[in-house]
Amino acid sequence: MYTLMISHYPTYLQKDSYKTTGCFDLQCSGFIQTSSKIALGAAISPISMELGQQYYITIGIYMDENTNNWWLIFGNGITIGYWPASTLNVLKNSATMVEWGGQVYSPNVRKSPHTKTAMGSGKFASSLKGNACYMENIAIVDFSTQLQYPPEVTTLAEENYCYTALNHQDGSESSPTFYFGGPGQNYNCP
Numbered sequence: 001m002y003t004l005m006i007s008h009y010p011t012y013l014q015k016d017s018y019k020t021t022g023c024f025d026l027q028c029s030g031f032i033q034t035s036s037k038i039a040l041g042a043a044i045s046p047i048s049m050e051l052g053q054q055y056y057i058t059i060g061i062y063m064d065e066n067t068n069n070w071w072l073i074f075g076n077g078i079t080i081g082y083w084p085a086s087t088l089n090v091l092k093n094s095a096t097m098v099e100w101g102g103q104v105y106s107p108n109v110r111k112s113p114h115t116k117t118a119m120g121s122g123k124f125a126s127s128l129k130g131n132a133c134y135m136e137n138i139a140i141v142d143f144s145t146q147l148q149y150p151p152e153v154t155t156l157a158e159e160n161y162c163y164t165a166l167n168h169q170d171g172s173e174s175s176p177t178f179y180f181g182g183p184g185q186n187y188n189c190p
Contacts, residue, residue: 030087035080040072050121051130062141068092094143098150100135101165102180114162114189120181125157125166128179136177149175157182162189 033040048054060073068085085092106115120133128134139147153176155165163182169175183189 031081031083033081035074035078038074038078038080040080048121050123054130063091063094098140100138100178102133102163104163104184110159112190114159114185116183116185118181118183119163122181122183124182125164125168125179127181128168129177132179133181134177134179136173136175138175138178159189162186 031040044057046053046055058075061070062073063070064082068091069082070085070088070091071082072080074080083091102119104115104117104119106117108115121127121131123131123133125132138149140150141147142151153167155167155178157163157165157180162184163180165178165180167176167178169177
């Protein structure tokens, strides 16, 4: 099984549940960049400010039914590039799992002292909109070919005192919003 994770703009691809494989952005063999306007792994601006203006990006990944290539789309239809079907043999017909979230890399993850690297805005998921990093309008296309919120969703944060994840829905939202992030090293995460 392959897992593709999109976070801000880096992508992470791996195929064995994070055991021995994995790569970021264009370090992943096989991705074919087609856009000269947007680069995989590039910085995006403007950025949202805590309790201030919030900026949004739209990202989509879909399988072309004619070629079985998986396309990465930004905004309203800007194609960034694709992973050829030949490089993603397991994803020949569909994906079996989709993940959204954030990731922090440091030699000090799961060690003491823990890294001071923040995830997302650096605020815990429970801080909600305007504070925590979040993704909304999350959807997949299942075998019914309809765009819908995934039927089975769970959250996972491997180091709960350093980073958190939360699926939260208030009365005004049609589907839950996924919040994630954290400061890294803090009083409870030495």
